[in-house]
Amino acid sequence: MTCSATHVTEQIRARGFRLTQPRMAILNVLYEAGGHLTPTEIFEHLHPKLPHVSEPTIYRNLDFLRLNGFVRATPTGNGRLEYEIVGHPHHHLRCQDCGTEIEIEHSLLQPLYERLEQSTGYRLTETHHTFLGYCPRCKPKGE
Amino acid sequence: MTCSATHVTEQIRARGFRLTQPRMAILNVLYEAGGHLTPTEIFEHLHPKLPHVSEPTIYRNLDFLRLNGFVRATPTGNGRLEYEIVGHPHHHLRCQDCGTEIEIEHSLLQPLYERLEQSTGYRLTETHHTFLGYCPRCKPKGE
DNA sequence: GTGCTTATTGTAACTTATTACAATAAAAAG
DNA sequence: CTTTTTATTGTAATAAGTTACAATAAGCAC
Ligand SMILES: [Mn+2]
Ligand SMILES: [Mn+2]
Ligand SMILES: [Zn+2]
Ligand SMILES: [Zn+2]
Secondary structure, eight states, rough: OOOHHHHHHHHHHTTOOOHHHHHHHHHHHHHHHHBBHHHHHHHHOOOOOTTTOHHHHHHHHHHHHHHSSSSEEEOOTSSSSSEEOOSEEEEEEEEETTTOOEEGGGGGGGGHHHHHHHHHHEEOOOOOOOOEEEEETHHHHHH | HHHHHHHHHHHHHHHTOOOOHHHHHHHHHHHHHSBBBBBHHHHHTTTEEEEEEEEHHHHHHHHHHHHSSEEEEETTSSSSSEEEESOOEEEEETTTTTTTEEEEEEGGGGGHHHHHHHHOOEEEEOOOOOOEEOTTTTTTHHH
């Protein structure tokens, strides 16, 4: 288990929640994957080793981990949600044609966030966004 | 039916697709609502008058209308999708605490889009985003 | 109008996601 | 280690969304 994984489990205990076997297993799958996973993918990863862990437990724990700020839910292209460990602040830019996806550093959005805070009076949370477009290779076709 | 609704139906015909009763009814519900609706809400709007229209037809037509650029799908807070007529370019900013939602003009995102196009080489599509934060009234609690 | 073509639909079966509630096991106390 | 407490789980039922395929009706030619 990585250093930050240990930090998360300590935090869960510190906040008075329980470190259950399914909960830790879900966190481990997400850490090992290192990217976005759907609830069904997580279920399939766990099932061979922990066949008793049920779907509702996956969904409930993903929600629990999200509400506690340990994972993030991000809508995939077709309406489903994918989950990932909250780590470095980033966003995505996906090619509508070939699907190629690159990461955007959150620092690039910082000026926008400040402008939005000024013009609306809201305090903005760092939300996770996926932008769409055409990559350099597909761009000619896209126009 | 509004002027732009007529434009949409003409476009559908012009592109070789059929103007079916369910398809027009779904468009009308979205036009009359004037905002975001879930597939289930659309189904419930239609059911009293057109009880034979089925759920798969709702989903298929929403997908059809989206792929043809007439409606937009936008993820609601809890992973579901909401649909709206594609009209003026806008985004949303929702308070995580009280749910109050305000619209953001797309022009405010234009500088970001240009910066992203320069730094990535992608050509960006105008994607619909929902930002989260705390509104002026909830902000004190949020900090 | 009648008949033809085929995009679109409804039905049925299935997958994915959510809810209610009794059973379980994690944490803490004795 | 044993008991107590209750957060968390599994089961069963339900809701939301998708797929396969035969039946239908929108558009067109006559
Ligand atoms: Mn991500
Ligand atoms: Mn909108
Ligand atoms: Zn591409
Ligand atoms: Zn608020």
